[in-house]
Amino acid sequence: MSEPALEARGLTLVYGSGETAVRALDGVDFQANAGEIQALMGPSGSGKTTLLMILGCLLHPTVGEVRVEGRLVAGLSNPALARLRLQRMGFIFQSYNLFPALTAEENIQVALELKGHDLAEAPALLELVRLGGRLHNFPRQLSGGEKQRVAIARALAGDPPILLADEPTAALDSINGRAVVKLLAQLAHEQGRAVVVVTHDPRVGDLADRIVHIEDGRIQC
Amino acid sequence: MKRGQAYRWGMGMAGLLAWRNLAHDRSRFVVTLVGISFAVVLIAMQLGLFLGFSDSATNVIRHTRADFWVVPKGSRNFEITMPLNERELYLARSVPGVAHAEALLVQFAIWKKPGGGDESVLLVGSDLNTGLAGPWDIVAGHLEDLRRPDTVMIDRLFAETLGVGALGTTVEIRGQRARVVGFTQGIRSFTTNPWVFASYRTAQHLTQFAESETNYVIGTFEPGADPLRVRDALARILPRTDVNLSEQFAARTRDYWMFATGAGASVLVSAVLGLLVGMVIVAQVLYATTVDHLPEFGTLRAMGAPRAFIYKVILSQAVISATLGHLPGITVSLLLAKASESGAALVLVPPSLAIGLFGVTLAMCVLASVISIRKAMDIDPAMVFQR
Ligand SMILES: Nc1ncnc2c1ncn2[C@@H]1O[C@H](COP(=O)(O)OP(=O)(O)OP(=O)(O)O)[C@@H](O)[C@H]1O
Ligand SMILES: [Mg+2]
Numbered sequence: 001m002s003e004p005a006l007e008a009r010g011l012t013l014v015y016g017s018g019e020t021a022v023r024a025l026d027g028v029d030f031q032a033n034a035g036e037i038q039a040l041m042g043p044s045g046s047g048k049t050t051l052l053m054i055l056g057c058l059l060h061p062t063v064g065e066v067r068v069e070g071r072l073v074a075g076l077s078n079p080a081l082a083r084l085r086l087q088r089m090g091f092i093f094q095s096y097n098l099f100p101a102l103t104a105e106e107n108i109q110v111a112l113e114l115k116g117h118d119l120a121e122a123p124a125l126l127e128l129v130r131l132g133g134r135l136h137n138f139p140r141q142l143s144g145g146e147k148q149r150v151a152i153a154r155a156l157a158g159d160p161p162i163l164l165a166d167e168p169t170a171a172l173d174s175i176n177g178r179a180v181v182k183l184l185a186q187l188a189h190e191q192g193r194a195v196v197v198v199t200h201d202p203r204v205g206d207l208a209d210r211i212v213h214i215e216d217g218r219i220q221c
Numbered sequence: 222m223k224r225g226q227a228y229r230w231g232m233g234m235a236g237l238l239a240w241r242n243l244a245h246d247r248s249r250f251v252v253t254l255v256g257i258s259f260a261v262v263l264i265a266m267q268l269g270l271f272l273g274f275s276d277s278a279t280n281v282i283r284h285t286r287a288d289f290w291v292v293p294k295g296s297r298n299f300e301i302t303m304p305l306n307e308r309e310l311y312l313a314r315s316v317p318g319v320a321h322a323e324a325l326l327v328q329f330a331i332w333k334k335p336g337g338g339d340e341s342v343l344l345v346g347s348d349l350n351t352g353l354a355g356p357w358d359i360v361a362g363h364l365e366d367l368r369r370p371d372t373v374m375i376d377r378l379f380a381e382t383l384g385v386g387a388l389g390t391t392v393e394i395r396g397q398r399a400r401v402v403g404f405t406q407g408i409r410s411f412t413t414n415p416w417v418f419a420s421y422r423t424a425q426h427l428t429q430f431a432e433s434e435t436n437y438v439i440g441t442f443e444p445g446a447d448p449l450r451v452r453d454a455l456a457r458i459l460p461r462t463d464v465n466l467s468e469q470f471a472a473r474t475r476d477y478w479m480f481a482t483g484a485g486a487s488v489l490v491s492a493v494l495g496l497l498v499g500m501v502i503v504a505q506v507l508y509a510t511t512v513d514h515l516p517e518f519g520t521l522r523a524m525g526a527p528r529a530f531i532y533k534v535i536l537s538q539a540v541i542s543a544t545l546g547h548l549p550g551i552t553v554s555l556l557l558a559k560a561s562e563s564g565a566a567l568v569l570v571p572p573s574l575a576i577g578l579f580g581v582t583l584a585m586c587v588l589a590s591v592i593s594i595r596k597a598m599d600i601d602p603a604m605v606f607q608r
Pocket of ligand 1: 015022023043045046047048049050051
């Protein structure tokens with residue numbers, strides 16, 4: 001069997017220190033495989049975002065180790081971690097985080113340029129999220145669902161094997177939310193990516209291959 | 222600006238993002254550009270005045286076709302003169318390597334206007350036969366007219382001050398009658414005392430200077446002579462004088478008026494103030510623009526954009542602002558400089574200054590963006606998840 005795309009062992013994360021210390025994660029093991037979409041669910045404050053940030057190499061765990069495609073990230077420098085995120089991962093955020101002054105196409109081209117890809121790939125990526133006709137629209141001219149699809153197309157720039165999404169449907173109504181989740185599932189199943197989605201949304205659960213419940217920083221079985 | 226254009230300028234998506242971020246808030250961008258232009262005009266005017274002053278302070282020396290100037294020992298400028306014995310002229314002529322030497326008379330004098338009232342003027346008397354010194358840019362009358370006794374030329378810039386409406390006007394200089402037979406155009410004076418050009422003989426007569434005395438000995442070198450060597454030979458033979466090459470005397474006079482008097486320092490201080498004001502304006506606006514777009518910088522960092530990309534965005538903002546602010550600023554400055562040609566104070570904005578100022582504007586904007594860069598680099602990429 002091939003390496004898991006993401007693998008974490010014994011993750012503990014403590015924010016702050018002394019009396020105000022918060023133990024956000026407490027001995028978490030986690031794995032994400034290519035071709036699978038996983039939902040990470042749990043109550044507010046349970047540590048979902050914290051786990052996602054550690055998996056995305058944006059945060060170092062207090063204890064524990066993370067491997068990306070088999071490679072231990074603990075010893076990597078900040079620029080090396082940035083390169084790893086850039087080349088191997090795509091991020092999707094609850095509030096889309098598009099560049100408001102750039103068109104849909106240009107938003108994707110920023111990611112393409114950063115990843116060293118041809119800018120001419122942008123229209124095909126927008127086509128993939130069924131926004132082929134909205135190349136020249138600015139984010140303010142798009143609906144919430146459309147914005148999130150542009151954000152997904154941007155995350156797909158450079159063809160990263162891992163997609164990490166934090167509450168991608170929280171700001172969307174049920175129809176748009178469902179379309180976004182379907183798209184993410186499709187990206188896992190048809191294109192073989194490892195997809196991890198943090199969510200409160202039961203619709204995501206329905207379409208996920210696996211649901212991981214987390215409560216008070218611990219995985220529930 | 223289309224994406225293609227930003228690309229052709231080699232700025233890439235970072236340049237496009239910079240441009241759009243600036244253009245996004247149009248009114249603030251306009252304020253920035255006005256601020257930068259204003260700073261450019263301020264700096265250009267002060268430096269232009271400095272160059273104009275320098276030019277006025279040395280124009281008579283620079284338009285004299287002499288190779289060397291023998292001046293009374295300790296003379297620090299052209300205008301405030303001391304007497305020199307005529308003997309020095311004959312000694313100078315005897316030095317090997319000197320092709321020609323002649324005397325030059327420069328004296329303050331009181332000019333009585335035809336309609337009443339006095340003006341203090343600087344009378345310059347020179348040898349008309351050689352044409353080494355004397356008026357240039359003559360726009361009315363002829364140099365030959367100065368050969369007639371007690372005739373003078375003045376500059377159009379000072380005609381009104383001196384109460385001269387037309388050629389032929391008769392005035393009084395040191396109580397002697399003199400007639401204006403010509404006008405020059407654009408010969409300013411640093412001291413603001415009008416120049417009055419005359420033949421050596423007329424100047425001698427009007428100022429009642431002793432035959433045996435003069436103010437300067439000027440002359441030319443033999444072709445092929447080594448200027449420094451001949452100058453040193455002159456200095457040995459004329460120990461009570463300072464012997465200068467033409468450029469040296471011009472530099473000495475300029476340094477005296479510009480620095481010894483503090484006139485130059487004050488315009489330079491104003492130029493530096495302009496620079497500081499410009500920098501504060503640019504720093505303010507670039508900072509505000511960066512803060513407004515902080516979440517985007519966070520997104521870029523989270524995506525894994527290298528630091529260089531973020532520097533490039535912010536520096537592109539600075540370069541775009543500098544370029545678009547410099548253009549109107551320098552255009553206004555060049556127009557003002559053009560307008561100053563007929564005014565009392567000359568503002569010189571030569572191409573080298575216009576181009577140099579672009580460098581200054583660029584440096585000003587780039588320096589001003591340093592705080593913005595720090596702000597953008599300090600942000601925690603994790604912030605993009607915390608909403
Ligand atoms: N920067 C921080 N400093 C201190 N405590 C933090 C910080 N970030 C998160 N926490 C705490 O860590 C715990 C886990 O937070 P996290 O954001 O991972 O929760 P979450 O499961 O994503 O919640 P939500 O569903 O509300 O987004 C919470 O108790 C939170 O208050
Ligand atoms: Mg969260």
